[in-house]
Each structure stands twice: as structure tokens, then as C-alpha cells.
Amino acid sequence: MIDSHCHLDFPQFDADRDEVLARSEAAGVTALVNPGADLESSRRAVALAERHATIYAAVGVHPHDAATLDGPALAELRQLAAHPKVVAIGEIGLDYYRDLSPRDRQRAAFDAQLALAAELNLPVIVHQREAAADVLAALRAWAGGGHSGCVLHAFAGEEAMADEAVAQGFYLGLGGPLTYRNARRLPEIVPQLPLERLLLETDAPYLPPHPYRGQRNEPAYLALVAHRLAELRALPLETLANQVTENTRRAFRLKPDTGST
Numbered sequence: 134m135i136d137s138h139c140h141l142d143f144p145q146f147d148a149d150r151d152e153v154l155a156r157s158e159a160a161g162v163t164a165l166v167n168p169g170a171d172l173e174s175s176r177r178a179v180a181l182a183e184r185h186a187t188i189y190a191a192v193g194v195h196p197h198d199a200a201t202l203d204g205p206a207l208a209e210l211r212q213l214a215a216h217p218k219v220v221a222i223g224e225i226g227l228d229y230y231r232d233l234s235p236r237d238r239q240r241a242a243f244d245a246q247l248a249l250a251a252e253l254n255l256p257v258i259v260h261q262r263e264a265a266a267d268v269l270a271a272l273r274a275w276a277g278g279g280h281s282g283c284v285l286h287a288f289a290g291e292e293a294m295a296d297e298a299v300a301q302g303f304y305l306g307l308g309g310p311l312t313y314r315n316a317r318r319l320p321e322i323v324p325q326l327p328l329e330r331l332l333l334e335t336d337a338p339y340l341p342p343h344p345y346r347g348q349r350n351e352p353a354y355l356a357l358v359a360h361r362l363a364e365l366r367a368l369p370l371e372t373l374a375n376q377v378t379e380n381t382r383r384a385f386r387l388k389p390d391t392g393s394t
């Protein structure tokens with residue numbers, strides 16, 4: 134399996150990163166995509182990908198830090214993205230829940246990084262919270278008659294997002310919240326989505342699946358999300374895992390054997 138979204142470069146893993154990687158491999162996670170959150174984290178993601186064959190990087194500035202994306206920062210992202218192990222621009226998007234950067238700066242940073250992805254022919258990894266309408270409008274304008282690929286990360290069950298994903302050929306990232314006992318929308322909508330559009334992710338160190346809520350998440354827990362997805366789709370775990378791994382390779386244009394055990 135491939136963890137399509139985790140932040141192993143974050144300081145939460147500084148003390149035991151190698152053990153975390155060993156545990157994830159033992160749990161069947163044989164490749165990971167580590168998106169950047171700001172310029173510094175994007176640099177760290179690329180450095181990690183250089184050190185570990187199983188780690189791929191994405192580079193981008195998260196909406197929380199959108200106000201930091203100036204001309205030189207965008208130029209450095211472009212430079213970092215040329216690295217052969219950079220598979221996407223991300224994570225980028227809009228977050229109107231926390232509003233840590235002014236909304237006009239968020240929209241400007243999102244548009245600039247969408248344009249960068251189109252220029253470099255790379256897929257994007259999109260974060261949104263309470264900003265679905267604006268994210269969808271931006272993605273619709275960006276996609277036009279075609280696009281370089283898009284993963285809607287941390288899909289929370291919004292119908293408008295799902296409809297757009299299906300219509301445009303975007304991918305939906307499913308993580309820990311799928312396993313939550315009080316989850317409502319997700320267990321209802323996930324069985325109806327096209328299986329070939331679904332990816333698995335942990336978003337570690339955030340959003341740990343049940344029964345690890347409240348603790349640090351790590352990629353080894355991807356198996357719990359996979360179990361829950363297999364249950365919801367009424368598929369044997371192995372069939373589900375193979376299909377989703379195939380989806381992840383397609384989404385990020387990884388080598389055909391990436392993620393296989």
C-alpha cells in the first residue's frame with residue numbers, strides 16, 4: 134500500500150523517524166508521498182525523498198502559510214519541483230476554518246501554485262476546509278479543458294466535492310476520519326464513489342484512525358483505514374489494497390512496481 138499523504142518531515146518525527154518508517158513497512162506501507170506545508174517543509178520533504186527510496190515528495194505552501202508565498206518563494210518551489218522524486222505540487226488550497234492567512238492571500242497563493250503545476254505538468258494535492266465552493270471554482274477554472282491531475286486530500290464527505298471529482302477525474306484521499314465511530318457522511322457516500330478515484334492517506338502526524346485518536350498518527354496506521362474502506366466497499370482487503378495502490382501510482386505517475394509488497 135501507499136500512504137498518499139503524510140508529513141514525515143515534521144518535527145513530531147524527529148526523535149524516531151527511522152522506527153516509524155520501519156513500522157510502516159512492516160504494516161505493508163511500501164511507499165509514501167510527503168507533501169510540503171511551507172517552503173522549509175518542502176525542502177525537508179525533498180531531502181527525505183533523496184535519502185529514502187520509498188519516499189516521494191510534493192512541494193507547496195499550505196493555505197495557513199499562504200501569506201509567505203512571494204516571488205522568490207514561488208521561484209524556489211519551481212526549482213525544488215524539478216527534482217525527480219517530486220511527484221506533485223502540494224499541499225495547496227484554501228482553509229476558511231482557521232483563516233491563518235487572509236483569504237485574498239490564500240486565493241492568490243492557490244492560483245499561483247495551480248498555475249505552477251500546470252506549467253510543470255504535475256498533479257496538485259489540495260487541502261480545503263470550509264472553502265469547498267471557492268476551491269471548486271478555482272479548480273474548475275484551472276482544469277478548463279484538461280488538467281495535470283488533482284487529489285482532493287482529507288475528503289470529508291461533501292457531495293459537491295465528490296461530484297466534481299467524478300466529473301473531472303480528480304482523486305479523493307481517505308484517511309483516519311473514515312474509521313471514526315461518529316462518522317456519518319463518509320460511510321454513506323464512500324460506497325457510492327468510483328473505486329478507481331479513491332486513495333488512502335494518513336495525514337500523519339494528524340488525524341489518527343480509531344483507536345488511536347488523540348495520539349500521534351503514523352503511516353503504519355494506514356492499514357486501519359484500508360480495513361475500514363474494504364469493509365465499506367464489501368471487498369477483500371487484498372483486492373481493495375491492490376486497486377487503491379494502482380490508483381495512487383496513476384495519480385502520481387509512479388513507477389509500475391511502486392507500493393507493491
Ligand SMILES: [Zn+2]
Pocket residue numbers: 138140168224336
Ligand atoms: Zn497534510
